[in-house]
Amino acid sequence: MPYPGLKKDDRRRNDLQTALWQEIPRKLHYSLPLRQYGPDSENDCPTGGQDTLGEYTMPPDPLPSPLQQFVNTVTTALDEGREEARLLPRVGEAMKALVARDNWLDPACARPHPQYYQQYLLYLDPKARFSVVSFVWAPGQQTPIHDHTVWGCVGMLRGEEREQHYTVAADGIPRPLGEERRLRPGEAVFVSPTLGDIHTVSNAQADQVSISIHAYGGNIGTIQRHVFPPEGGAPKNFVSGYANAATPT
Numbered sequence: 001m002p003y004p005g006l007k008k009d010d011r012r013r014n015d016l017q018t019a020l021w022q023e024i025p026r027k028l029h030y031s032l033p034l035r036q037y038g039p040d041s042e043n044d045c046p047t048g049g050q051d052t053l054g055e056y057t058m059p060p061d062p063l064p065s066p067l068q069q070f071v072n073t074v075t076t077a078l079d080e081g082r083e084e085a086r087l088l089p090r091v092g093e094a095m096k097a098l099v100a101r102d103n104w105l106d107p108a109c110a111r112p113h114p115q116y117y118q119q120y121l122l123y124l125d126p127k128a129r130f131s132v133v134s135f136v137w138a139p140g141q142q143t144p145i146h147d148h149t150v151w152g153c154v155g156m157l158r159g160e161e162r163e164q165h166y167t168v169a170a171d172g173i174p175r176p177l178g179e180e181r182r183l184r185p186g187e188a189v190f191v192s193p194t195l196g197d198i199h200t201v202s203n204a205q206a207d208q209v210s211i212s213i214h215a216y217g218g219n220i221g222t223i224q225r226h227v228f229p230p231e232g233g234a235p236k237n238f239v240s241g242y243a244n245a246a247t248p249t
């Protein structure tokens with residue numbers, strides 16, 4: 001038996017994915033304590049310090065077909081090179097195909113939180129070259145001004161988002177860069193340190209949940225990033241984590 005102790009159903013899983021998801025909870029649990037980045041800590045987490053590092057839910061078995069197709073395309077593209085100018089157009093096209101239909105996202109990864117927007121890990125590349133995350137926004141929720149430090153591609157699955165880019169001058173004060181954009185279902189946009197990496201995102205719908213699918217050039221939930229105070233001053237460090245926490249029994 002390749003993975004002793006797993007149920008019969010588990011053994012049907014793709015070997016690599018199974019091994020990976022068995023490892024993720026342990027690695028993250030031991031590397032980052034719960035609520036380290038909560039609102040009461042010195043770190044300012046855009047998601048408000050959700051319980052990001054508890055017991056992880058397993059991904060659907062197998063991955064939904066559109067997501068598996070996206071993963072295959074990005075994996076192949078990365079195998080062929082990491083140069084953004086060649087990589088991102090391929091990721092963008094694959095993302096548009098992924099969000100062209102809203103019929104595949106596991107409801108467990110589409111649940112809003114009344115206080116904080118949620119980030120559910122949908123897939124992590126075995127080499128951590130990219131991750132795929134669902135962002136779930138309740139009405140009125142928005143990020144602070146933040147960066148990513150790696151490339152990202154955002155596709156709108158459900159509802160609508162607003163996005164505003166910023167530039168940060170020597171005085172540390174973020175100033176809007178360009179016009180606010182609206183992202184509608186089926187559309188995709190990019191962020192990256194080379195294209196523009198500092199922005200805010202909010203739910204554009206006043207009365208319903210919005211959901212976008214994000215791909216990032218790394219394991220985004222574990223990457224140290226920055227929040228930029230609107231009044232200026234030193235950026236604050238944060239690590240977002242993921243929201244795939246099960247209720248403790």
Ligand SMILES: [Fe+2]
Nearest residue numbers: 146148199201
């Ligand atoms: Fe962002």
